[in-house]
Amino acid sequence: MTSQQLEALLCAEKKQIITHLTDLKAEFIRYxxxxxxxxxxxxxxxxxxxxxxxxxxxxxxxxxxxxxxxxxxxxxxxxxxxxxxxxxxxxxxxxxxxxxxxxxxxxxxxxxxxxxxxxxxxxxxxxxxxxxxxxxxxxxxxxxxxRIQDLVAKKQCQPQKHHTNAVSHTSTTPRSSATPVPH
Known part of the structure; x- marks a missing residue:
């Protein structure tokens, strides 16, 4: 690399740094x-x-x-x-x-x-x-x-809401796995 190429490269880097710092200053003023x-x-x-x-x-x-x-x-x-x-x-x-x-x-x-x-x-x-x-x-x-342990210790359980009108589909007779379950 020749000295002229090196100087051109340094000049380009310098311009890039100046542009970056100018943009940074503009952003700081905007904030x-x-x-x-x-x-x-x-x-x-x-x-x-x-x-x-x-x-x-x-x-x-x-x-x-x-x-x-x-x-x-x-x-x-x-x-x-x-x-x-x-x-x-x-x-x-x-x-x-x-x-x-x-x-x-x-x-x-x-x-x-x-x-x-x-x-x-x-x-x-x-x-x-x-x-x-x-x-x-x-x-x-x-x-x-x-502090996960502290969070867990302070967690309050939410009470379950029970529905009194729910219909139970339990049966006393065992079903075979081939028998469809009524809905």
Whole structure:
């Protein structure tokens, strides 16, 4: 391969990558159209101890101030991952934690939805032309292991409805297998 061919190949790859990234950016803007306005509002989720009160919505400002000056919470924020931090302080700061959960879970649930919709392709490939995905679709997108024993233990039996007007076709005389049964 000559250097000109190699350069042409690299140029084509570069154009393909630029096109892909541009399309990705367009999709992100389509999914999150008011991203720029929300980024300032959401800043408290990523770094609550470096935000100002003006950056937070009015309904959670009081809780935000309490959180901002809680040195124990600040230490936890440095040690814990983002989700664990907000879970830990859910009961102490319910309003602000709820707002944080709305934002943080948006990305995970979007990912799970996308993964669930792309799963039939992988499953169909796995089973070739037989598309029987119910079991795989139910379990694959979630990392949560079902607790089958707990579900079975909590299952309530549904009472059987008995019909009092049912006609019994039982007989005391044995029938031969060749004799037809009347209906």
């Amino acid at each position: 999150f159209p008011d991203k720029d306005k929300k980024c300032e509002t959401w800043k408290f989720i990523r770094s609550p101890f470096q935000c100002e009160v003006a950056d937070v919505s009015d309904e959670v400002q009081e809780e935000f101030l309490e959180l901002k000056f809680n040195s124990s919470a600040e230490g936890d924020f440095k040690e814990l991952d983002l989700e664990t931090f907000w879970v830990k302080y859910l009961r102490v700061y319910p309003l602000i934690s709820h707002q944080a959960f709305l934002i943080v879970t948006m990305f995970g649930s979007t990912y799970l939805c996308e993964a669930a919709f792309s799963m039939p392709v992988a499953v169909k490939t796995k089973y070739k032309n037989r598309l029987n995905v119910e079991g795989d679709l139910r379990c694959v997108p979630s990392g949560i292991q079902p």
